Amino acid sequence: MIRGIHHVAVHVRDLDRMIRFYKDAFGFELVGEPFGWEKNEFIDRIVDVPDSAARGAMLRCGTCYMELFQYSAPAPVSDRPLQPYDKGYTHFCVDVTEIEQEYERLRGLGMTFSQPAPIDVGHVKTIYGRDPEGNLIEIQQTAPHCDFPLDKLAPLSPLA
8 A cells, every 4th residue: 555755865965964954944853863874785785785885864844754865885976966857856845835935044044046036837936946965956835726735635545
């Protein structure tokens, strides 16, 4: 039985800095204690990465968990942040109210945006920005007539 998405994972360069950023920027809370591994064949099998070493932490906000990883081995193939058109998971979206105020607050916390303000699409106001390490985050405010507001997620029963 599929119940829904449990968490999104993001690889970061500085775990402690990014935990602080996601707590301050979006209200994420640390769940349990940060964890780590090195030279652990069992974990290597789970993550499907031979000879891996990393630190990690699980964060929670609203209906979403986020897992942050800081790998020390192996070295990444690229340290370039993904673009919206790259193959693979490229961003996650945070639902907000008062998007213009959140835009300014997040800029003050180190997010960067290429647009000078959120864009009104009609059913949503939205803007893409980057966290201090360059990871792409969409900030979105749904309009009252939007078909997919966040509050429609909570009462759903598990999927069969």
